[in-house]
Amino acid sequence: MQSVLITGAAGGIGTRLRSLLRGVYPHLRLSDMKSPADLAADEEFVPADLADMAQVEKAVNGVEGIVHLGGFSVEGPWETILGANIVGCYNLFEAARRHGAQRIVFASSNHAVGFYPRQRRVGVGDMVRPDSRYGVSKAFGEALGALYAFKHGLRVTCIRIGNFADAPVDRRRLSIWLAPEDLAQLVRIGLEHPDIRYEIFFGASDNERGWWDNAPAFRYGYRPCGRAEDYVEAALAAEAQLPPDPVGDWYAGGPFCGDEFDGGIERSPI
Numbered sequence: 001m002q003s004v005l006i007t008g009a010a011g012g013i014g015t016r017l018r019s020l021l022r023g024v025y026p027h028l029r030l031s032d033m034k035s036p037a038d039l040a041a042d043e044e045f046v047p048a049d050l051a052d053m054a055q056v057e058k059a060v061n062g063v064e065g066i067v068h069l070g071g072f073s074v075e076g077p078w079e080t081i082l083g084a085n086i087v088g089c090y091n092l093f094e095a096a097r098r099h100g101a102q103r104i105v106f107a108s109s110n111h112a113v114g115f116y117p118r119q120r121r122v123g124v125g126d127m128v129r130p131d132s133r134y135g136v137s138k139a140f141g142e143a144l145g146a147l148y149a150f151k152h153g154l155r156v157t158c159i160r161i162g163n164f165a166d167a168p169v170d171r172r173r174l175s176i177w178l179a180p181e182d183l184a185q186l187v188r189i190g191l192e193h194p195d196i197r198y199e200i201f202f203g204a205s206d207n208e209r210g211w212w213d214n215a216p217a218f219r220y221g222y223r224p225c226g227r228a229e230d231y232v233e234a235a236l237a238a239e240a241q242l243p244p245d246p247v248g249d250w251y252a253g254g255p256f257c258g259d260e261f262d263g264g265i266e267r268s269p270i
């Protein structure tokens with residue numbers, strides 16, 4: 001793998017990931033709607049709005065691998081999600097096919113399966129239960145990835161990122177935390193492992209309170225280094241300051257589930 005494009009490179013994850021992948025791949029190309037604040041003179045940046053196919057094709061042209069982080073990264077109005085995450089994701093996969101890219105690592109989200117109660121252990125074979133329009137867009141991206149993998153021969157890895165941060169900061173995040181170095185490890189599996197055709201991994205570190213069965217990632221050699229329990233005291237102290245959220249505290253998706261929820265927790269399925 002010589003040349004890799006990172007979309008959403010100006011965002012929180014993109015900024016961190018590009019420093020972690022520096023030197024790993026000889027040629028890293030960055031793309032986003034806005035220029036990364038700390039762009040160095042020797043870094044290549046190709047601006048592109050994901051909703052514009054011609055711009056996306058320019059960004060994709062000539063790369064072998066793509067880490068697709070670009071998009072609207074929280075819940076938002078339908079028109080926003082539609083442009084950045086639905087049309088944008090389609091443009092990215094289709095441009096990759098047209099220009100002969102071989103691999104895509106797609107930043108999916110835990111919010112594709114947010115409506116599972118925290119007490120349920122969920123694997124990648126369980127049906128999606130998006131908790132938001134944003135979560136629906138991530139389920140769409142996973143489905144699109146399967147189409148392009150099985151129909152067009154791309155090698156596609158979807159990572160359902162939990163919460164990317166240096167440390168887990170509350171109770172929910174003790175279960176879903178993803179350390180930056182562990183994301184880099186999962187991304188490298190997606191870009192390099194010879195046996196990848198289409199996989200979904202959970203983007204979670206070594207979290208004792210985790211809710212997800214991440215066996216597929218472990219089968220590909222993933223060995224997370226971040227240990228959420230190392231931060232348990234500070235996280236639970238911060239949790240004590242949070243207001244109760246009966247719906248959000250029940251489901252894995254947290255506040256994304258409680259937001260716009262009709263009715264009360266009594267009708268919650270398990």
Ligand SMILES: NC(=O)c1ccc[n+]([C@@H]2O[C@H](COP(=O)([O-])OP(=O)(O)OC[C@H]3O[C@@H](n4cnc5c(N)ncnc54)[C@H](O)[C@@H]3O)[C@@H](O)[C@H]2O)c1
Nearest residue numbers: 008010011012013033049050070071073107109161163164
């Ligand atoms: N941060 C997390 O914990 C987390 C959790 C789950 C999933 N994810 C996913 O990982 C990816 C990166 O997350 P992040 O935290 O860095 O988000 P972020 O919002 O910091 O970065 C997203 C980037 O995408 C760019 N972008 C948005 N719309 C665009 C468009 N139409 N065209 C081109 N660029 C566009 C933005 O300018 C931004 O720089 C996102 O896809 C997000 O949904 C993140």
